[in-house]
Amino acid sequence: MLDISKFLIEAQGVNIQADGRMIINHVDMTVSEGEIVTLIGPNGAGKTTLIKAVLGLRSLSAGSVTIRPNIAIGYMPQRLSVDPNLPLTVRRFIGLAGKMAKGKRQSVLDEVGVLPIVDSSIHDISGGEMQRVLLARALLRDPDLLVLDEPAQAVDVNGQAELYQLISTIRAERGCGVLMVSHDLHLVMSATDKVLCLNNHLCCVGHPDAVSKDPNYVELFGPQVASSLALYHHHHDHEHAVDGHVVPSSEGHSHG
Amino acid sequence: MDEFILLALLAGVGVTIVAGPLGSFILWRRMSFFGDTLAHASLLGVALGLLLGATNLTVGVVIVCVGAAAFLVVLQNRTRLGNDALLGILSHGTLAVGLVAISFMDNVRLDLIGFLFGDILSVTMIDLAWIYATVGVTIVVLAKIWRPLLSITIHEDLARAEGIQVTRLNLLFMILIALVVAAAMKVVGILLIAALLIVPASAARHYAKTPEQMTGIAMLIGVFSVVGGLALSLSFDTPAGPSIVVIALVLFLISALMPGFSRLHQ
Numbered sequence: 001m002l003d004i005s006k007f008l009i010e011a012q013g014v015n016i017q018a019d020g021r022m023i024i025n026h027v028d029m030t031v032s033e034g035e036i037v038t039l040i041g042p043n044g045a046g047k048t049t050l051i052k053a054v055l056g057l058r059s060l061s062a063g064s065v066t067i068r069p070n071i072a073i074g075y076m077p078q079r080l081s082v083d084p085n086l087p088l089t090v091r092r093f094i095g096l097a098g099k100m101a102k103g104k105r106q107s108v109l110d111e112v113g114v115l116p117i118v119d120s121s122i123h124d125i126s127g128g129e130m131q132r133v134l135l136a137r138a139l140l141r142d143p144d145l146l147v148l149d150e151p152a153q154a155v156d157v158n159g160q161a162e163l164y165q166l167i168s169t170i171r172a173e174r175g176c177g178v179l180m181v182s183h184d185l186h187l188v189m190s191a192t193d194k195v196l197c198l199n200n201h202l203c204c205v206g207h208p209d210a211v212s213k214d215p216n217y218v219e220l221f222g223p224q225v226a227s228s229l230a231l232y233h234h235h236h237d238h239e240h241a242v243d244g245h246v247v248p249s250s251e252g253h254s255h256g
Numbered sequence: 257m258d259e260f261i262l263l264a265l266l267a268g269v270g271v272t273i274v275a276g277p278l279g280s281f282i283l284w285r286r287m288s289f290f291g292d293t294l295a296h297a298s299l300l301g302v303a304l305g306l307l308l309g310a311t312n313l314t315v316g317v318v319i320v321c322v323g324a325a326a327f328l329v330v331l332q333n334r335t336r337l338g339n340d341a342l343l344g345i346l347s348h349g350t351l352a353v354g355l356v357a358i359s360f361m362d363n364v365r366l367d368l369i370g371f372l373f374g375d376i377l378s379v380t381m382i383d384l385a386w387i388y389a390t391v392g393v394t395i396v397v398l399a400k401i402w403r404p405l406l407s408i409t410i411h412e413d414l415a416r417a418e419g420i421q422v423t424r425l426n427l428l429f430m431i432l433i434a435l436v437v438a439a440a441m442k443v444v445g446i447l448l449i450a451a452l453l454i455v456p457a458s459a460a461r462h463y464a465k466t467p468e469q470m471t472g473i474a475m476l477i478g479v480f481s482v483v484g485g486l487a488l489s490l491s492f493d494t495p496a497g498p499s500i501v502v503i504a505l506v507l508f509l510i511s512a513l514m515p516g517f518s519r520l521h522q
Contacts, residue, residue, distance in 0.1 A: 055417045075417035082410055086284040087464045096407045097418065121465075141418065 006032040008071060008145045008177045009054055013063035016049055023049050025201040026063070031145065036171055036178040038188050038208075041198035042220065047181045048078055050198065051149050054179065071145055074138030078149040078181075080130070082122050090125065090133055091118040097140045105140060112136040112166065127154025131163065139170065146170070148180035152187065160184075164191045185212060260377055264486055267379040268500065270387040271440045272456065272478025274394040277471040278436055279453035281429065283461070284409045288454050289340060290325075291433060293347040295449035297324040298437050299354030302371055306361055314386060314438040321434030322427075324350055351446075374445030374497030376486075383442055390439040394432050401425055406467060443482075444497035451501045456481060459508040477507050 009031040016024035023046045031037045039047045052058040054065055055075060067073075082088055094109070109115045112132050117125055125133065131151055138146055151167065152160040168191040171178055182188045185195065189208040197203040203216040211217050282291045298317045305316025324346060331342050358366060367375065398405075407415040408422050416422045433453075440449045456477040457470065464470035485500030 052413065055413075057413050057416055073417060075414060077411055077414050077417075080411050080414065083284050083286060085286075085458075085461055086409065087461065087466055087470055088410075089466070092466060093410070096403060096410070147417075 007066075008033060008068050009179065010066045011050075011054060011063065012066075014050070014053060014060055014065065015062035016046070016053055016058065017061040018049075022200060024053065027198070027202050029054075029196060029202075031177045031179045033144075033177055034171060034175045035193050036168070036180070036191060037194045037196065038185075038192040039179070039181045039196050039198055040183065040185050040188075041203075045199045047198055048149055051147055051179065051181060055147060068144075072141050072143045074141045074143030074146045074176075076131075076134045076138045076146070076148045076151055078153070080134060084123055088122045089118070090114065090120055090122055093122050094118070094133065094137050094140065097137045100140055108139050109136055111170075112139065128156065128159045128163075131155055135163075135166075143176055145177045145179065148178065150181050150183065152182065152184075160187050164188055167191060260379075261486065261490070263379045263381070263384055264376045264496065265482065267376060267384055267387050268443050268482030268486065269479050270384070270391045271436070271443045272452065272482055273475050274391050274432075274436050275440065275452050276456060276460075276475035276478050277398055278394070278433055279455075279457035280460070280467065280471045280474055281405065281409060282433070282453055283457050284467075288450065289343040289347065290328075291437075291453050292450035293328070293343050293350070294321045294324060294430075294433055295437050295440075295446055296347045297321055297350035297354070298434075298441060298449075299371060299446050300350050300357060301354075301438070302441075303354055303357035303361065306358075306366070313441075314390075314435070317438035317441070318431060318434040320350075321437060322430060325430045370445070371441060372445050372447050373495060374441070374443050374448065376443045376496045376500075377489075379442055387439045387442075390435045394435060397428065397432060401428060405429060444500055448497055448501050451504065452478070455501065455504040455508050459504070459511040462511040477504065481507060 007030050009029070011027060011029040014024055014027045014029075015022065027050060029037070029050075039050065041047050049058060053060055054067075055073065056065075056067075082093070094105075094114075106115070109118060112135050114129065114132050114136050117129055117133075122130075122133070131154065135148070135151065138148070146167075148167070152163050155163055164187055167178060167180070170176070180188070185208060189212070192208050194206065195208045195211040196205050197211055197214070197217050197220065199220055203220055204211050204214040206214070279291075282288060297320050301317030301320035302313050303316070304320055305313035308316060328342060328346055331337075331346075332339070335342070355368075358368060370378070404415065404420045405425055407418065407420055408425055412422055436453070437449055440452055444452050457474040459477050460470045460473035463473050481500050481504035484503035486496060488494055488499040488503065489496040
């Protein structure tokens with residue numbers, strides 16, 4: 001199962017310290033071609049820090065991050081607000097990603113659903129539209145790996161489901177790897193191959209089904225979140241007991 | 257037209273041509289106080305230039321400005337104080353150190369008032385040559401780094417992740433500001449350089465829909481301010497540098513307060 005030749009990213013024993021505090025404590029992580037890996041964890045768990053380390057935006061205190069050479073990475077930062085002093089249309093913002101064929105640009109904008117707003121000022125679009133614009137800019141780099149830091153923030157609940165569906169479709173069509181940060185496991189579950197539950201160290205790793213039942217996950221997010229997740233899960237999977245009894249699963253699940 | 261007026265006009269126009277785009281970037285990057293700090297630090301650069309016996313003071317000004325910027329980065333990493341506090345300290349601290357340093361140089365005849373408030377009517381051909389050398393270098397470099405600099409301005413991490421050499425470009429940007437500060441010293445003086453950078457660009461914001469429009473309009477407003485300021489100065493015998501800034505201020509107020517214009521501001 002561990003085919004090293006397919007790794008886009010391999011992080012080993014990553015430690016990151018800041019102001020004497022250990023933000024990331026001995027984290028191992030891999031992202032392979034065509035794989036969607038989701039980082040979840042509470043605020044301050046180090047999710048964004050880990051992503052920035054992978055992108056080379058932050059230095060490591062120990063460990064290593066290996067990125068396959070010559071791959072294109074599309075990055076969608078957590079928050080991007082353009083200074084109101086800067087007049088900028090959506091089209092211009094997206095064009096800053098680099099030069100590209102016009103036809104290709106059109107098709108990407110269409111795919112992400114931002115064609116109707118390309119001539120709007122970037123200061124006039126909604127939070128959800130901004131996230132799609134950022135996604136479009138990342139996609140226009142023709143990425144082998146997409147790194148998305150909370151792509152669904154500032155997006156309403158319906159929009160969130162749509163956005164994750166879109167990310168899933170993008171992966172299916174392009175075969176790129178995806179590393180993303182999310183708060184809500186129940187929304188990304190169907191679109192995720194592997195979940196890393198982070199709270200400065202890795203609490204648990206595995207398939208979303210397995211992680212949602214992991215005692216470390218339940219402890220981290222509290223029984224309410226965990227059980228609402230289980231309920232949601234049971235609507236879609238009738239193999240499990242209807243009384244919500246937690247069936248331990250060891251498949252694709254390890255504890256670090 | 258008298259030759260000194262023509263020289264003054266050409267000097268002012270040259271400086272505002274580069275102040276337009278650089279001032280716009282300073283606004284977009286929320287660096288107004290930074291521009292002010294470099295302008296104030298430039299007096300120390302003058303002292304350094306005189307100490308080195310340089311024929312032109314540009315070299316000393318650029319060295320001190322880049323040094324002040326580097327020192328700011330060191331302070332940012334060493335203290336929890338906010339950026340505005342650090343800039344306020346550096347801005348007035350360097351001005352004070354510059355004034356003290358200059359007071360030691362009693363063997364040099366120095367027109368301190370000229371440095372502080374500008375002396376555009378005494379611009380020489382040599383000054384003009386320096387100003388237009390600065391204009392040429394700035395325009396060539398800016399044209400080359402325009403797109404990546406805009407990317408950095410919008411989001412540094414995103415730019416870095418897309419492979420842009422952020423640190424190198426930021427340093428280059430700082431050197432350009434230092435060059436323009438050195439050039440503008442003679443025109444409006446150390447105390448008003450920041451105004452020349454910020455006021456025309458701010459007025460231009462109200463009419464612009466793209467970054468390039470904003471810089472173009474800022475240049476026009478700057479040129480108009482120089483012409484109007486010089487005319488004001490010659491007609492009413494007002495000080496030339498401040499008169500230029502007053503005209504720029506009036507144009508800004510018109511852009512901000514006239515109905516129908518401010519609507520464009522988003």
